[in-house]
Amino acid sequence: MDTKRIENFIFYDGIKEIAVDKTYDNWLTSLNYDDYSKAFIIVNHDKIKLFDTAKELKVGQNFDSKELEAISERYNLLLIDNERGLRCSTKSHFSERFYIIRENGFVVIYSLGGTKSFESIYLHGVWIYP
Numbered sequence: 001m002d003t004k005r006i007e008n009f010i011f012y013d014g015i016k017e018i019a020v021d022k023t024y025d026n027w028l029t030s031l032n033y034d035d036y037s038k039a040f041i042i043v044n045h046d047k048i049k050l051f052d053t054a055k056e057l058k059v060g061q062n063f064d065s066k067e068l069e070a071i072s073e074r075y076n077l078l079l080i081d082n083e084r085g086l087r088c089s090t091k092s093h094f095s096e097r098f099y100i101i102r103e104n105g106f107v108v109i110y111s112l113g114g115t116k117s118f119e120s121i122y123l124h125g126v127w128i129y130p
Helices: 063-075
Strands: 008-012 015-023 024-029 038-044 048-049 078-082 085-089 100-104 106-112 118-130
Touching: 015 024, 038 106, 038 118, 048 100, 048 106, 063 078, 085 100, 085 118
Parallel strands: none
Antiparallel strands: 008 015, 008 038, 024 118, 038 048, 078 085, 100 106, 106 118
């Protein structure tokens, strides 16, 4: 099944809109949960909220190993198996906590980083969900 990647989209981080070309990796404008919890992606005129329906990409209550393997192949992710279990990651980003959203006909894959709280976001990409 072909998966079409969205080349350009808008990321709203709860404070400001940012034009994105394929991926985004940067600090959040605000570390306040009340701000960044409002984050969303805009593709054409569709809005995809980042925190409402996100599922962590790891084996457990959301995915089994076969589902995770299929997701990793389709969206160019690596499978990592360590003491924290089988999960998805990427070559270009250090996070082991990636999330997936399937909403409004789109898939969004991202991770959040930080030491004491969420301080940064890496948007791996947005795809049309077949």
